[in-house]
Amino acid sequence: MYNKIIRCNAVRVATSELEALVATQGPLARWQVTADSKRLVRECTFSNFEQTWGFLTAVSMRAHLWGHHPTITTTYTDVKVELSTHDLDPAGISDIDVKMAKKIETTIGQYTTKGSLH
Numbered sequence: 001m002y003n004k005i006i007r008c009n010a011v012r013v014a015t016s017e018l019e020a021l022v023a024t025q026g027p028l029a030r031w032q033v034t035a036d037s038k039r040l041v042r043e044c045t046f047s048n049f050e051q052t053w054g055f056l057t058a059v060s061m062r063a064h065l066w067g068h069h070p071t072i073t074t075t076y077t078d079v080k081v082e083l084s085t086h087d088l089d090p091a092g093i094s095d096i097d098v099k100m101a102k103k104i105e106t107t108i109g110q111y112t113t114k115g116s117l118h
């Protein structure tokens, strides 16, 4: 059994903190918060199919390890990642989503991209 090293009581992230995170100089500057504040979203295009699936495999392993699973949509080299915590009531963006988004952003940097779509 993998270690859910991250599973803990999810804490909702305040809107002001989210705004700082996705601001131009923020650690998640290339991420967006949906209008309903329920999801963190990142789009990216990789340089080829192999880089795309290297990234997706790395993210899937991290999600499995942490017990926190993004919604991922991909077409060829385009990838859209969405993070939300359904353990919150109502569902929304938690500290776990922020931690996972930062890890995903680092992972993107480990693969060659054609620049993010945002």
Ligand SMILES: C[C@H](O)[C@H](O)[C@H]1CNC2=NC(N)=NC(=O)C2=N1
Pocket: 007, 067, 068, 069, 070, 071, 083, 084, 085, 086, 087, 088
């Ligand atoms: C019991 C299980 O660990 C929880 O339901 C986890 C599973 N993976 C999850 N993934 C995401 N994205 N959000 C969650 O709230 C969540 N909860």
